[in-house]
Every structure is written in C-alpha cells, then in structure tokens.
Amino acid sequence: MKVPNVLAIGGSDPSGGAGIQADVRTITALGAYACAAITLLTAQNNGAVTAVWKVPGRRVRAQLETLLAEVSVQAIKIGALGSRSTARVVAEVLEGLPELPVVLDPVHRASAGPGLLDRGARGVLLERLVPRATLLTPNLLEAASLTETGLPGDVAGMQECARRLLALGARAVLLKGGHLPPNEAGDVVDIYADSSRVEELRGTRIAGGPFHGSGCVLASAAAVALARGETPFRAALAARQVVRAGMEGAVSLQAGGGPRPLWPLARLEGGRYVDER
Numbered sequence: 001m002k003v004p005n006v007l008a009i010g011g012s013d014p015s016g017g018a019g020i021q022a023d024v025r026t027i028t029a030l031g032a033y034a035c036a037a038i039t040l041l042t043a044q045n046n047g048a049v050t051a052v053w054k055v056p057g058r059r060v061r062a063q064l065e066t067l068l069a070e071v072s073v074q075a076i077k078i079g080a081l082g083s084r085s086t087a088r089v090v091a092e093v094l095e096g097l098p099e100l101p102v103v104l105d106p107v108h109r110a111s112a113g114p115g116l117l118d119r120g121a122r123g124v125l126l127e128r129l130v131p132r133a134t135l136l137t138p139n140l141l142e143a144a145s146l147t148e149t150g151l152p153g154d155v156a157g158m159q160e161c162a163r164r165l166l167a168l169g170a171r172a173v174l175l176k177g178g179h180l181p182p183n184e185a186g187d188v189v190d191i192y193a194d195s196s197r198v199e200e201l202r203g204t205r206i207a208g209g210p211f212h213g214s215g216c217v218l219a220s221a222a223a224v225a226l227a228r229g230e231t232p233f234r235a236a237l238a239a240r241q242v243v244r245a246g247m248e249g250a251v252s253l254q255a256g257g258g259p260r261p262l263w264p265l266a267r268l269e270g271g272r273y274v275d276e277r
C-alpha cells in the first residue's frame with residue numbers, strides 16, 4: 001500500500017508542541033506523508049502565547065488550491081482556523097472533496113490564553129464544518145461552546161453533550177474529558193459517539209502534565225488512521241494510544257519550564273503503542 005497523504009490545516013507554533021508543527025511530526029511518526037497549510041502564525045513557547053497573526057482567507061485559499069491542484073490527499077485534519085474568511089475558504093474547499101475523511105479539532109483558544117477562532121468564524125464552524133466532520137474532537141470547553149450548553153460536569157453530562165454534538169451533524173464525536181475534575185479512580189474519561197454507539201473510553205491520568213498540544217496530536221493521529229481506511233471508532237482508539245505514548249514519552253524532551261509537549265516516538269513501533277511497563 002502506498003504511503004497516504006494527510007493534509008493538516010492550522011496554525012504555526014514555533015515551539016513545536018502544538019499546531020502544524022505537532023501535526024506534521026505526528027503524521028510523519030505514524031508513517032504517513034504530511035502536507036500543511038497555515039491559517040495563522042503565533043509567537044509562543046510551551047507556556048505562553050504572546051501574539052497571533054491570522055493569515056487572510058485568500059492566502060489560505062491560495063495555499064490549498066495550489067496544493068490540491070497537484071497532490072491528492074487521503075484525509076484532512078483541521079485545527080485552529082483564526083478568521084471567518086479562512087473558515088469559509090476551508091468549508092468551500094471541502095465542498096469540492098465530499099468523500100474525503102475530515103478530522104475537525106474545533107480549536108477555540110490556546111490553553112495559554114489567546115483566542116485562535118474569531119467570533120464570526122464560529123457560525124461557519126457550526127453550520128458548514130461540523131456537519132462535514134468525519135470525526136469531531138472537542139474538549140469540554142469547545143463542546144460547551146458548540147452546543148451552547150453549560151460545561152459538562154460528569155460522565156453522564158459528557159454523554160449527553162456528545163449526543164448533542166452528533167445532532168449538529170458530525171458523523172462521529174470524540175469528546176475529550178481531560179478537563180473534567182479528577183474522579184476517585186484517578187482516570188480520564190473520553191466519550192466516543194456515532195449513530196450506532198456511545199462509549200466511555202477510560203484511561204489512567206498520566207503524570208507529568210499539564211501537556212502542550214495533546215489535542216493536535218490526537219486529531220492528527222486520528223486523521224492518519226482515517227486516511228488508512230479505518231472506521232472513526234478505530235481511529236479514535238488508535239489516536240488515544242498515540243496521545244498516551246506521547247505523554248509517557250514527554251519526559252525524554254528538553255522542554256522549558258512550561259507544559260510539556262508530547263513525544264510519541266518514544267513508545268511507538270511501526271505506528272503502534274508499545275507498553276514497556
């Protein structure tokens with residue numbers, strides 16, 4: 001089988017932990033070929049985002065049209081979009097690629113603070129991009145914004161929220177529970193939902209956090225799995241393992257004092273998670 005091409009559309013993080021740099025690294029680590037179109041530039045390190053410059057939509061269009069005129073891609077991962085004009089451009093480009101699997105990470109802001117999605121872009125996200133998502137991967141804050149409900153406070157609330165997100169038109173949802181207050185068992189619960197199942201996916205909370213860029217790694221890994229023809233459910237499971245590998249491998253890095261970036265390569269063999277414990 002040929003190496004799949006996966007296109008990441010998102011923002012630049014010069015520190016490498018999140019954004020396009022994390023996407024390209026994750027896609028490459030999993031043995032796929034990464035293409036990337038940049039929607040915004042940031043000035044940031046692992047702990048702080050000090051500036052955001054949005055790339056005008058027409059320039060994002062030029063990047064995408066030129067790329068796609070020659071290169072066929074087998075999946076697209078969408079991260080930070082920035083402006084309404086860029087969100088519109090991405091929606092239009094996807095209309096021309098109706099069969100292509102899309103992982104949509106509906107990034108609203110960086111954990112370090114600044115917004116990465118204009119207020120006006122939210123409508124485009126809701127009306128045109130969420131319904132086009134093969135797999136939607138919000139955290140709890142993003143899910144609350146998309147569904148216009150309060151923040152889910154427990155696993156039952158997350159299940160309800162995941163159903164609401166499905167009703168917005170995504171084919172499948174992986175609602176990330178990392179922001180839920182820790183439970184007694186000390187585990188983290190994500191909810192996967194599609195038209196045939198709603199599943200609780202549990203894992204032990206990995207020490208060493210907070211982490212930087214885990215959402216980007218998750219969505220990129222899922223896009224690689226979809227590009228290889230996996231179902232959204234299997235893609236979600238595989239992506240969670242890559243994030244786990246990345247968090248466990250983070251100790252190998254010489255990051256600064258801020259949240260640690262992920263390093264999945266330390267625990268992957270042939271793209272699969274290796275449990276050494």
Ligand code: PLP
Nearest residue numbers: 011018019080107110111212213
């Ligand atoms: N910078 C860019 C360009 C991003 O896309 C993201 C997240 O999607 C971040 C920063 C923030 O990453 P985190 O909130 O994990 O630190």
